[in-house]
Amino acid sequence: MQTIILKTDDIxxxxxxxxxxxxxxQEASTDLCSVGTWEGEEILYERTAAGALKNLIHEIGGAGQIVPVSAWRSMAEQQKIWDDSLAENGLEFTQNYVAVPGHSEHQTGLAIDLALNKPEIDFIRPDFPYEGICQTFRQRAAAHGFVERYQEGKQAITGIEHEPWHFRYVGTPHAEIMTQMGMALEEYLAFLKKYRYGEKSYIAERKQGERFAVSFVRADEMDGAVELVVDGLHPYSLSGNNCDGFIVTEYCKG
Structure with missing residues (x-):
């Protein structure tokens, strides 16, 4: 058995x-690496997500056809994008398509905007159509840990308009669960709160036959920290939700 200590700040x-x-x-540090350039500027992306992206594009033969436009952004860069869009496009457009500085997924390093490679690419709304190599990318994305974050019909939930080009790395099996259930990240995290760690788990099965138990730990019941006991013999992962708790994902035998 193995004991894990979760601290409230880790959410x-x-x-x-x-x-x-x-x-x-609310975090300031992310392990980043380069995934390309845009107009002479290096595009940085969270290292694990970057590896998954590379594998996915290689798998579908998308190199040279799918290009990154924007990934990790500093607070200063997000502020500049907001200000520039406000001046050029107005308030309504900017509120629909640009996250308020400090509230952008791009600042986590886990979000990436992708485009179909062509001579002219719109930085704010790059073309990533529901056909050809881009659609093939979508169809395989969940198996590599990615979801199309801002889907049509989810605007009232996410607070952002439909963005076919914006993908978020959440890892497996979570991307597959979200895709199968048609859930935005907001909906998925709310759904998992029904599965309290130590009481019951959501059992997810991947196409490869792997099974995972997913459960939730509330941070406001932790009194600063909490100890979790796992068997230590099988892989597991932990993630805060940036709201009120943690998601525990454990590989299941059999």
């Missing part, structure tokens, strides 16, 4: 953190 870390108009990004 702001992990692949399942929610960053939206209600919950700002």
């Amino acid at each position: 702001h870390r992990g692949y399942l953190i929610l960053v939206n108009p209600e919950y700002p990004y």
